[in-house]
Amino acid sequence: MWPVRPEFVPDPALSRDEMETLQHDIAAAANFSDDSEDDSQRPTPEEAPIVAGVDQAFDDETATSALVIMQSGEVIERVHATEPTEIPYIPGLLSFREGGAILSAFKELETEPDVVLVDGSGRIHFREAGLATHIGVTLDIPTVGVAKSLLCGQPRRSLSEPLPEGTRVAIEADGDVTAPEGTVIGHAVQTRQYNSDSRYINPLYVSPGHQVSAETAADIVESQSSEYKLPEPTRLADSYAGELTRR
Template sequence: MEPVHPEFRPDPGLSRAEMESLQRQIASEAVFEDADEHLPESPVVVGVDQAFPDERAVSAIVAMHEGEVIERASAVTDLSIPYIPGLLSFREGESILAAFETLECEPDLALFDGSGRIHFRQAGLATHMGVTLDLPSVGVAKSLLCGRLSNPPEEPFSEGTRVPILADGRVEVEEGTVLGYAVQTRQYDGGSRYINPLYVSPGHRVGAETAASLAQAHCASYKLPEPIRLADSYAGELADEARQ
């Protein structure tokens, strides 16, 4: 699929100020609530993840429908900027969009490895990609970029726990706005080890509660939603090949 808003393509050649300005524009176009048209009964869901062999970015997309993998797509690009917290989508976005351009099926929803609305300018990777493609999207991060937990219960959180993530002073939105949820998708029973929660937020055309529900609904036996987990291992395979 092609970008519906090519003007939002993440050009790594922009200055930092220009990138941040574009993010504010993207955030204003983003819809952080459920779309009027609900998702189909059995949606095609894609998981997106990256790996970085040497100085290149490998983006992998795994498309699933009713629990089955129906397509895999990928792309490799050279990296032009370093990792800068808050500007991740400008480092990885080019290869992600290139991979989407080779995807033949029409996804109804995309799950990204990284933040969506949980971002300084409310325009994390999942939001940037979702708005650019005009595709409903959800951000699934393994650590918290900004914001704070609201009234967290005692740790470790038990499986199924959801804790609201509220905007703090670092986020360009009214303080206390619900940006997403910490979601404990899996947890060990007793024992000495415990699993950290996921930080789930709306990318585009999805509300915070729905984003959390979608992330949970797509988990199989592991902490990460299955489409993302499969995209992660696929990206890893491709990266291994690229290194040789």
């Protein structure tokens, strides 16, 4: 797959202001709902969706992006790409560090996924344009952001107590987010939990990337999770990226 919107390809050479301006344009082009302009690509209810997971690993000077494609619990394709890292990690600008390697990996891909699970935030982002949104809009493909910690926004209720498995808590826009206050920009999703007093698992922070609603994003992540907290395509992409870098 190649960028459908080349003007949105993340350029690490941009100034900080230019990056933020681009993110506002991306958010304006994003679709945070389940309504598609073109539903010819939608999976029919009787066929299992093709779900991709993407994750990156780093060494001293390169970023490696790994893509794992699954259908009905089976890996049907796996690709990767390595690119030099141009800029450091800056909260809010992650896609300009990792986006290039991700888009390179997508160029190697032959299967067209129905949805992509991206490691990081989507709409849970200061300008509603996290990594998942950036990749989704640039490729014009449905994406979901799956983060292990919360970048911004306000949980509707406290997350200080462990949540039971299956619980979902809305994350609302606050003053740090461009969306109107109270807008549901994602969910804390407890895919797994221990039944113990001393040990507990933190929730995932799931948000729409592109062409999915906050509710559907959480549904997809739950449906792709099995033995572990992370959805399977993400977990496999994570370990694949790790073993590629370790060599």
